[in-house]
Amino acid sequence: MNRNPGWGRQVQRYDKGAPASKVGENQKLVTDTKVVPYETVATQHRPLICTMKIMPPKRMHDERCGSARIKWWRLKEKEESVTSRVKLPPVTTIDETWENATRAILEVARSELGTTKPGRRKIGTQTWLWTDEVKIKVCEKKRLYQVFLGDKTFDDGRQYLIAKKAAKKAVAARRLNTMTTSASS
Numbered sequence: 001m002n003r004n005p006g007w008g009r010q011v012q013r014y015d016k017g018a019p020a021s022k023v024g025e026n027q028k029l030v031t032d033t034k035v036v037p038y039e040t041v042a043t044q045h046r047p048l049i050c051t052m053k054i055m056p057p058k059r060m061h062d063e064r065c066g067s068a069r070i071k072w073w074r075l076k077e078k079e080e081s082v083t084s085r086v087k088l089p090p091v092t093t094i095d096e097t098w099e100n101a102t103r104a105i106l107e108v109a110r111s112e113l114g115t116t117k118p119g120r121r122k123i124g125t126q127t128w129l130w131t132d133e134v135k136i137k138v139c140e141k142k143r144l145y146q147v148f149l150g151d152k153t154f155d156d157g158r159q160y161l162i163a164k165k166a167a168k169k170a171v172a173a174r175r176l177n178t179m180t181t182s183a184s185s
Contacts, residue, residue, distance in 0.1 A: 137167040
């Protein structure tokens with residue numbers, strides 16, 4: 001099963017315009033071709049046997065990025081408005097009532113609490129660590145980093161490293177404080 005060596009030249013010869021036509025793109029997919037010489041499909045048509053490279057289908061968006069999720073962490077702030085809007089269905093059978101109640105709760109939660117946008121990066125910051133002191137130190141570190149990127153001087157780099165160490169110390173102290181208080185209670 002040899003590949004026709006003149007096939008690529010024919011594609012270029014008949015191509016008008018762009019250097020690679022649709023035929024030229026498909027040429028990359030076909031590895032081996034063979035025309036069966038003594039068989040006919042129709043007049044002047046012979047069967048072609050070939051080996052093709054076929055790409056597997058791409059993963060769906062939900063598989064790559066995760067599906068949209070309900071922001072349940074907002075329930076602490078909006079618990080009263082969510083619970084007041086939930087209309088529970090009348091009780092019929094256990095399974096049917098449970099499904100209807102689940103559907104009603106999820107519907108209200110989506111509209112009231114909102115959903116995440118899939119495909120976004122998960123932010124590693126933990127909100128319970130953010131006190132005013134930690135926020136100030138981290139914002140100062142970010143500001144000095146932007147200054148350092150603009151000028152790239154030795155003094156700006158040194159100031160940024162000092163601010164970075166201070167921010168790390170503040171976060172570590174807050175984390176330690178939180179861990180010790182939660183362990184003792």
